[in-house]
Amino acid sequence: MNFDYTDKVKDLQKKLQDFMDAYIYPVEKEYEEWVNNPANVWQVWPGMDKLKEKARSAGLWNLFLPEDYGDLSPGLTNLEYAPLAEMMGRVGWVSEVFNCNAPDTGNMEVLAKYGTPAQQDRWLKPLMNGEIRSAFLMTEPDVASSDATNVSTSIVADGDEYVINGRKWWSSGAMDPRCEIMIVMGKTDTEADRHRQQSMILVPKNTPGVTVLRGLHAMGSLDSPGGHAEVLLKDVRVPKENMLLGEGRGFEIAQGRLGPGRIHHCMRLIGMAQRGLELMCQRSAERVAFGRPISAFSSVRQDVARSLCEIQQARLLTLEAADKMDKYGTKGAAELISMIKIVAPTMAQNVLDRAIQVHGGMGVSHDTPLFQMFSWARIIRIADGPDEVHMYQLGRNTIKKLG
Ligand SMILES: Cc1cc2nc3c(=O)[nH]c(=O)nc-3n(C[C@H](O)[C@H](O)[C@H](O)COP(=O)(O)OP(=O)(O)OC[C@H]3O[C@@H](n4cnc5c(N)ncnc54)[C@H](O)[C@@H]3O)c2cc1C
Structure with missing residues (x-):
C-alpha cells in the first residue's frame, strides 16, 4: 500500500x-x-x-x-x-x-x-455550492428495510406526472431548514423482477403532500440541524422528468450510491478512533490513581496497544478498498467495501469504549467528544446496512469462491 x-x-x-x-x-x-x-x-x-x-x-x-x-x-x-x-x-x-x-x-x-x-x-x-441540503429516503417504518426489496412506497405514473405514496423514516438531513431536495426510493412495478421493481425519483421537499412528521432521537441525540426525519408522502405529484435514470433502475443507483457513502463513513470512523486513542493516552498519562499514573497500569497499556493495532488494521483495509475503488469501481471493490463496513464501526466502537473507560465518569459526560463518537460508531453498525447483512453476503460469496 x-x-x-x-x-x-x-x-x-x-x-x-x-x-x-x-x-x-x-x-x-x-x-x-x-x-x-x-x-x-x-x-x-x-x-x-x-x-x-x-x-x-x-x-x-x-x-x-x-x-x-x-x-x-x-x-x-x-x-x-x-x-x-x-x-x-x-x-x-x-x-x-x-x-x-x-x-x-x-x-x-x-x-x-x-x-x-x-x-x-x-x-x-x-x-x-453548499447552498442547499438534501435527504435520501429509502428506509420505511413498516418493513424490514435492510432488505431493500421490501421498500413499499408506491410511485405510479399518471399522465405527465408520478404520484408517490408512502411513509419513510431515518431520512437524515430532512429536518434541516436548508434541505430542499429528497431522493425517494419506491416501487414503480410490483410485477417486475425483484431487483427491477424499485426506482428513485427527485422530490422537492416543499411539494404538496410531503409532511415531515418528526425528528427521531438517535442514541439520545436529535443530531440537529440535519436530524433523522419521519416523512409522510401522500399523493405527492412530481413531473415525469424527476425520475432518475429510468423506471426500475433504483437498485442500480443504490449500489452506486451506497459504496462511496460506506467507505467515507469508515474513513471518518478511523479518525474518530484515532482521536479516542490520543485522548486515552493523554488522560491516562496525567491522571493518578493508587499512587501512579493510570498509564502505568498494565491493563491500560494493553488497551492502548490493542487500540493502536486495531486502528491501523482498519486503516489499511480502508485504504485497500479505496485503491480498489479507484482501479475497478464500486462493483469491483464490493467485497472490500463490505469488509471495512463490517470492521471499521466495531473497531471504532471498541476503541472509543476503552477511551471512555480510561476517562472514568468524564468519559460518559459531554465534556469530551468520546461518548458522542462512541454512539456514532454504534449507529453506523446499523445505518447503511446492518453488520449482519454485509456478513451474510460476504460469507455467501466467500463460500461460493472457496467452498
Ligand atoms: C442514524 C441513522 C441514520 C440513517 N439514515 C438513513 C437515511 O438517510 N436514509 C435512509 O433511507 N435510511 C437511513 N437509515 C436507516 C438504516 O439504513 C436502516 O435502519 C438499516 O438499513 C436497517 O433497516 P431497518 O431499520 O428496517 O432494520 P431491519 O431491516 O428491521 O433489521 C433489523 C435487524 O435484523 C437483523 N438482520 C437483518 N437482515 C439480516 C440478515 N441477513 N442476517 C442476520 N440478521 C439480519 C439485523 O440485526 C438488523 O439490524 C439510518 C439509520 C440510522 C440509525
Whole structure:
C-alpha cells in the first residue's frame, strides 16, 4: 500500500490540519453547546457559513468527489481522499464545513452520475455550492428495510406526472431548514423482477403532500440541524422528468450510491478512533490513581496497544478498498467495501469504549467528544446496512469462491 502521498495530498493534509487547529477545535465546544440547546433545535449554527467560506477559499471543498467526475471534481482519487476524510472524522460535525457530509455527498454523486443536465443544473449545482441540503429516503417504518426489496412506497405514473405514496423514516438531513431536495426510493412495478421493481425519483421537499412528521432521537441525540426525519408522502405529484435514470433502475443507483457513502463513513470512523486513542493516552498519562499514573497500569497499556493495532488494521483495509475503488469501481471493490463496513464501526466502537473507560465518569459526560463518537460508531453498525447483512453476503460469496 502506497503511503507516500503526492505533494498535492500532503499539501491538502497540511492545509486541513491548519484549518482544524485554527478554526474548528477552538469552536468545537461552543458548537456542541449551541446545537444541543433545545432553543436552537433545527436551526443552523450561526458560525457555519463563515467557516464554509473559509474552507472554500482554502481549496478544501467537495474533496469527496473522485477525479472520474471531470470538471466537477477537485481531482482526488478515493485513496487520496481517505487521509483527509480521516482528519474530518475527528470532529463529528465538521465534514459539512468542507461540503463533504452525508447524505449530501451520496446524493451529489447520484446526480453527478445519473442526473440529466436539467436535474444537475437545478439540484447538483446548489448542492455543490453548499447552498442547499438534501435527504435520501429509502428506509420505511413498516418493513424490514435492510432488505431493500421490501421498500413499499408506491410511485405510479399518471399522465405527465408520478404520484408517490408512502411513509419513510431515518431520512437524515430532512429536518434541516436548508434541505430542499429528497431522493425517494419506491416501487414503480410490483410485477417486475425483484431487483427491477424499485426506482428513485427527485422530490422537492416543499411539494404538496410531503409532511415531515418528526425528528427521531438517535442514541439520545436529535443530531440537529440535519436530524433523522419521519416523512409522510401522500399523493405527492412530481413531473415525469424527476425520475432518475429510468423506471426500475433504483437498485442500480443504490449500489452506486451506497459504496462511496460506506467507505467515507469508515474513513471518518478511523479518525474518530484515532482521536479516542490520543485522548486515552493523554488522560491516562496525567491522571493518578493508587499512587501512579493510570498509564502505568498494565491493563491500560494493553488497551492502548490493542487500540493502536486495531486502528491501523482498519486503516489499511480502508485504504485497500479505496485503491480498489479507484482501479475497478464500486462493483469491483464490493467485497472490500463490505469488509471495512463490517470492521471499521466495531473497531471504532471498541476503541472509543476503552477511551471512555480510561476517562472514568468524564468519559460518559459531554465534556469530551468520546461518548458522542462512541454512539456514532454504534449507529453506523446499523445505518447503511446492518453488520449482519454485509456478513451474510460476504460469507455467501466467500463460500461460493472457496467452498
Ligand atoms: C442514524 C441513522 C441514520 C440513517 N439514515 C438513513 C437515511 O438517510 N436514509 C435512509 O433511507 N435510511 C437511513 N437509515 C436507516 C438504516 O439504513 C436502516 O435502519 C438499516 O438499513 C436497517 O433497516 P431497518 O431499520 O428496517 O432494520 P431491519 O431491516 O428491521 O433489521 C433489523 C435487524 O435484523 C437483523 N438482520 C437483518 N437482515 C439480516 C440478515 N441477513 N442476517 C442476520 N440478521 C439480519 C439485523 O440485526 C438488523 O439490524 C439510518 C439509520 C440510522 C440509525
